[in-house]
Each structure stands twice: as structure tokens, then as C-alpha cells.
Amino acid sequence: MHxxxxxxxxxxxxxxxxxxxxxxxxxxxxxxxxxxSGKYLAPAFEWLVVCWSRGFTGWLSLFSPAIxxxxxxxxxRTKNYLIVSNHQTWxxxxxxxxxxxxxxxxxxxxxxxxxxxxxxxxxxAWSMDFPVMRRHSRxxxxxxxxxxxxxxxxxxxxCEKFQQIPVSVVNFSEGTRxxxxxxxxxxxxxxHVLPPKAGGVTTVLAAVGDHLDAAVDTTIHYPDGVPxxxxxxxxxxxxxxxxxxxxxLPQVDxxxxxxxxxxxxxxxxxxxxEERWIxxxxxxxxxxx
Numbered sequence: 001m002h003x004x005x006x007x008x009x010x011x012x013x014x015x016x017x018x019x020x021x022x023x024x025x026x027x028x029x030x031x032x033x034x035x036x037s038g039k040y041l042a043p044a045f046e047w048l049v050v051c052w053s054r055g056f057t058g059w060l061s062l063f064s065p066a067i068x069x070x071x072x073x074x075x076x077r078t079k080n081y082l083i084v085s086n087h088q089t090w091x092x093x094x095x096x097x098x099x100x101x102x103x104x105x106x107x108x109x110x111x112x113x114x115x116x117x118x119x120x121x122x123x124x125a126w127s128m129d130f131p132v133m134r135r136h137s138r139x140x141x142x143x144x145x146x147x148x149x150x151x152x153x154x155x156x157x158x159c160e161k162f163q164q165i166p167v168s169v170v171n172f173s174e175g176t177r178x179x180x181x182x183x184x185x186x187x188x189x190x191x192h193v194l195p196p197k198a199g200g201v202t203t204v205l206a207a208v209g210d211h212l213d214a215a216v217d218t219t220i221h222y223p224d225g226v227p228x229x230x231x232x233x234x235x236x237x238x239x240x241x242x243x244x245x246x247x248x249l250p251q252v253d254x255x256x257x258x259x260x261x262x263x264x265x266x267x268x269x270x271x272x273x274e275e276r277w278i279x280x281x282x283x284x285x286x287x288x289x
Contacts, residue, residue, distance in 0.1 A: 002234040005063065009233035012059050020052040021124050028127030038129070042165050045128045046106050053097040060094075063235040067098050073246030075103045078166050080211055082204060082249065083107065084273065085218035086193050086280055087172035088179075090229040091237070092220050096170065099242040104216065105166035110200070131169070168216070171200050173273055192284035196273040198266060205252040205269065206261045212249060219243045219280045223287065243283060247276070 024045060031038050061067075081104050085096065093109070100107055110131045173196035176182065188195040205212070224238025231237050250272040252265040 002236055006230060006234035009060065013056055013233070016052050016055045020048045020055075024048045024124045024127060028123055031127055039165075046165070049106060049128070050101075053094070054101070057094055057098055060232060060235075064232065064237050065239045067095060067240040067242065069099050070241070070243045071103070072244070075216075075244075075246060076213075077103070077105055079213040080105070080166055081168040081214055081216045081246075082201070082212050083168050083170045083216045083218050084173050084196075084201060084276060085170065086220055086284075087174055087177050088220065088222065088226045089177060091222075091227055091232050091240070092172075094232075095220050095240055095242050096218065099218070099244055100168060103244075104168050107168045107170050109170045169204060169212075171204065173197055173201060173277075175200070190277060190281040192281050193277055196277050198270045198273055201273065202252060202261055202266055202269045205249065206265065209249065209252050215247050215249050217245045217247050217276045217279070219283050221284055 027041050027044055031041055057067075083096070083100075085092070096107060108128075108130050111125055174194040175197045176194070178192075178194045182194060183190075183192070186194050219242070221241040221243070222238060223241065227237035227240075250265075250268040252269065253262050
């Protein structure tokens with residue numbers, strides 16, 4: 001029964017992706033040919049994403065436990081947010097879509113450049129101005145010092161278009177999905193989350209912090225165990241809970257002539273994330289009512 005349900009869910013996911021991704025790809029071609037049309041096409045892209053996410057999560061909600069959402073603070077659909085969240089599974093993305101639905105602007109995830117090569121998905125993500133990062137290793141930067149600061153330029157260029165419509169930029173600050181093995185190997189001070197990496201948040205704030213109104217500290221909790229995406233599609237996922245809290249952003253100084261981020265700014269972001277992660281760890285420790 002579970003396998004049949006999973007197969008049906010997979011067919012529905014593909015059908016919804018084609019039904020919404022097809023028109024989005026056509027609009028993307030228009031944008032590719034006439035770049036100036038992007039700002040006029042943005043509402044149509046937003047509508048297609050909402051239809052896709054609501055359609056799929058609506059189907060899954062028919063046989064899965066309801067996703068409970070808890071919010072603290074004042075949210076607005078006309079402001080720009082930076083979402084900082086823990087990350088455990090691909091299901092997190094859909095839980096975030098549900099938690100932010102009709103509460104704050106639609107989400108944008110920072111994508112690895114390699115993901116652009118996924119058929120249809122990559123092109124639609126480019127069409128919708130998802131920020132694409134191409135991170136360089138320390139070894140590469142040592143050989144090519146002229147590339148230092150290129151991350152800032154990439155983020156700034158990607159996020160310039162966000163000024164046209166309100167958006168919520170997502171950052172999974174752990175840098176990877178947390179697993180019991182990774183938690184054990186990290187030897188960090190937390191029991192349920194990996195130590196956050198401040199580099200991504202610092203880069204975003206240095207590049208476009210003046211366009212962001214607040215942060216949304218987001219904690220995703222699976223009290224019955226972390227499900228895989230296949231578990232969820234098969235109806236085997238347990239309870240899901242998302243807590244969202246509006247908090248002030250840390251101050252990141254404007255870039256100097258060198259184009260480098262100051263040590264003081266990096267330290268402020270580091271402390272900000274550490275405070276958020278301590279609270280997350282405590283929240284994940286508490287049983288749900």
C-alpha cells in the first residue's frame with residue numbers, strides 16, 4: 001500500500017512539475033529573449049510556484065499528519081526577509097514553503113551552480129532569479145587572488161533583482177543536512193543541530209543587507225523521526241512542526257575600499273547565529289504538545 005501511494009505521489013509530482021514548469025519555462029524563454037520583461041513576468045512566476053507547492057503539499061496532506069506552524073512576531077508579505085534554518089532532509093524545503101505560505105514573500109534558495117543543469121528545474125530556477133553561487137576553495141583563491149570577493153559580487157548581482165518584488169532568502173546555515181553521524185563527528189556544543197557556518201549569512205548581509213528588513217529564525221522539528229522524501233510520499237512520515245520567529249539582523253558594516261568584510265562584522269554574525277542555534281537546540285529538546 002505504501003509503495004503504491006509513493007508511486008502515485010511521484011506521478012502527481014511529475015505532472016505538477018510539468019504543468020507548472022512548462023509555462024514557467026516558456027516565460028523563461030521570453031525573459032531570455034527580452035531581459036527587460038523579467039519584472040513584468042515576476043507575478044506569473046510567483047503564481048506558478050504557489051500552485052505547484054500548494055498542489056503537491058495538498059495531496060500529501062490527505063494521508064500525512066498535519067504540519068503544525070508556530071509563529072512569533074509580526075510578519076508581512078511586503079517586507080524582505082533572510083530565513084536562517086536548520087536542515088535535516090529534502091522535506092525541509094516543502095515544510096518551509098508551507099510555513100511561509102501567505103505569511104511572508106515567496107522563498108528563494110541559494111543554489112549550487114551544478115543544479116542549473118537539471119532539466120527544466122534549473123532553467124525555471126534561473127528564470128525566477130534564484131541566486132546561484134559558485135564558491136571557491138581556499139586553495140583556488142590562493143592561486144587566483146583576483147577572485148577574492150567574487151562571492152560578494154555574485155550575491156549582489158543575484159539579489160539586485162529582488163528589489164523589484166519582496167522576497168524571502170533562505171540560508172541553511174549548517175551548510176549540509178544534519179545526520180546522527182555528522183552530529184557525532186562534529187563534536188559541537190549542540191545535541192540536535194550542527195554548528196552554524198557564518199560565511200553565507202555574512203556574505204548576504206554585506207552584499208544586500210540594506211535591502212533586508214529582518215531575519216526569520218526558523219526551526220524545523222520531526223518529533224517522530226526525520227523522514228526521507230520517499231517516506232513522505234509514501235505516507236510514512238510522522239509529525240512535522242515548524243517554528244518561525246522574527247528577529248533583528250546583525251549589523252554588517254559597509255564594505256571598505258578593499259572589498260573585504262571586517263572582522264568585527266564577521267564576529268557579530270557569528271554571535272548572532274550561535275545565539276539562534278542555542279535556542280534551536282533547546283527548542284528541539286522540548287516535546288511537542
